[in-house]
Amino acid sequence: MSRRLPDFPWDTLAAAKATAQAYPGGFIDLSVGTPVDPTPQVVRDALAAASDAHGYPQVWGTPDLREAISAWFARRRNAHGVDPDGVLPVVGSKEFVAWLPTILGLGPDDAVGFPEAAYPTYDVGARIAGARPVPAASTVQFGPSAPKLLWLNTPGNPTGQVLGVEHLAKVVRWARERGVIVASDECYSELDWREGVDDLTTPSILDDRVCAGDHTGLLSVYSLSKQSNMAGYRAAFVAGDRDLVQQLLAFRKHAGMIVPWPVQRALLAAVQDDAHVAEQKERYRRRRAMLKAALNESGWRTDYSDAGLYLWATKGQPCRATVDELAAKGILAAPGDFYGAAGAEHVRIALTASDEQITSAAQRLTSG
Numbered sequence: 001m002s003r004r005l006p007d008f009p010w011d012t013l014a015a016a017k018a019t020a021q022a023y024p025g026g027f028i029d030l031s032v033g034t035p036v037d038p039t040p041q042v043v044r045d046a047l048a049a050a051s052d053a054h055g056y057p058q059v060w061g062t063p064d065l066r067e068a069i070s071a072w073f074a075r076r077r078n079a080h081g082v083d084p085d086g087v088l089p090v091v092g093s094k095e096f097v098a099w100l101p102t103i104l105g106l107g108p109d110d111a112v113g114f115p116e117a118a119y120p121t122y123d124v125g126a127r128i129a130g131a132r133p134v135p136a137a138s139t140v141q142f143g144p145s146a147p148k149l150l151w152l153n154t155p156g157n158p159t160g161q162v163l164g165v166e167h168l169a170k171v172v173r174w175a176r177e178r179g180v181i182v183a184s185d186e187c188y189s190e191l192d193w194r195e196g197v198d199d200l201t202t203p204s205i206l207d208d209r210v211c212a213g214d215h216t217g218l219l220s221v222y223s224l225s226k227q228s229n230m231a232g233y234r235a236a237f238v239a240g241d242r243d244l245v246q247q248l249l250a251f252r253k254h255a256g257m258i259v260p261w262p263v264q265r266a267l268l269a270a271v272q273d274d275a276h277v278a279e280q281k282e283r284y285r286r287r288r289a290m291l292k293a294a295l296n297e298s299g300w301r302t303d304y305s306d307a308g309l310y311l312w313a314t315k316g317q318p319c320r321a322t323v324d325e326l327a328a329k330g331i332l333a334a335p336g337d338f339y340g341a342a343g344a345e346h347v348r349i350a351l352t353a354s355d356e357q358i359t360s361a362a363q364r365l366t367s368g
Contacts, residue, residue: 023330046269101129155307188308294362
């Protein structure tokens with residue numbers, strides 16, 4: 001099995017990290033999008049209240065949790081027809097991405113499509129299943145041989161690109177004509193920085209305007225790690241096609257893939273409370289504005305980066321050279337080649353550092 005998998009990309013950053021850590025002014029890690037702000041009190045209280053978890057939890061999640069997630073889709077994602085029976089909590093979205101091709105029974109004769117610049121786990125999930133990973137910039141690249149599973153990622157990681165309603169609707173039509181399952185990873189959707197959308201999320205594959213309420217062949221994957229600072233909880237969920245979700249549920253029952261009961265209660269509290277999400281979004285808005293201004297002042301170009309926790313930036317040179325230049329300033333960023341050949345001249349710069357560190361990073365970027 002391990003022979004199917006690529007080398008773990010972060011291991012290649014060891015030298016740059018050592019350089020950055022030796023910087024006299026202190027090390028600033030902007031390479032990994034792990035939240036640094038406190039988990040909201042409403043979530044922590046729910047976790048504590050459920051800490052007497054002596055029995056096994058339900059793999060499917062309790063009805064009130066699934067109903068709350070359905071209501072969240074209606075309230076925040078313009079998806080009003082999500083059936084609570086088509087909702088399933090999962091142990092973090094990365095686990096789900098990695099195992100979905102296997103759970104669907106894909107193998108050597110099947111292709112798994114995903115974005116050309118993409119989080120590595122889409123590729124890894126295909127390899128674990130023994131299927132063929134196919135990065136593509138558009139559905140045209142698949143030609144007459146469509147994949148069995150197509151991953152979308154909107155807002156994209158690493159690029160921050162947002163796929164609009166018309167684009168998503170076109171993909172849905174294309175997929176249904178060919179019997180392709182579409183899974184859309186949407187975990188950054190609450191962090192939309194585009195003008196005029198302050199209180200809206202990015203469009204979902206389940207958005208009424210995209211699929212007219214018909215969720216056949218569609219799955220939306222969502223994580224609370226980013227919007228609610230719950231990365232350590234491993235709290236996520238999938239929703240969409242009821243029949244597909246039931247297939248996933250049956251597999252996960254046998255495999256013991258269960259979200260712990262206290263985490264299910266914390267997840268319920270988080271999806272019912274929009275105030276803490278708005279507060280966290282404002283923190284990231286300030287940090288993003290400061291870093292983006294510093295990059296612009298220093299002659300960088302920022303592409304896409306319309307939503308999410310990253311700036312997809314370039315100096316027009318090989319990404320590893322840029323990583324080394326940043327490391328010399330005590331800043332560690334993720335090289336774009338982590339995410340495929342399309343990122344050869346970009347770096348991904350995360351917003352997930354304290355206000356003090358972001359201020360310091362901006363000063364270092366503009367100091368020459």
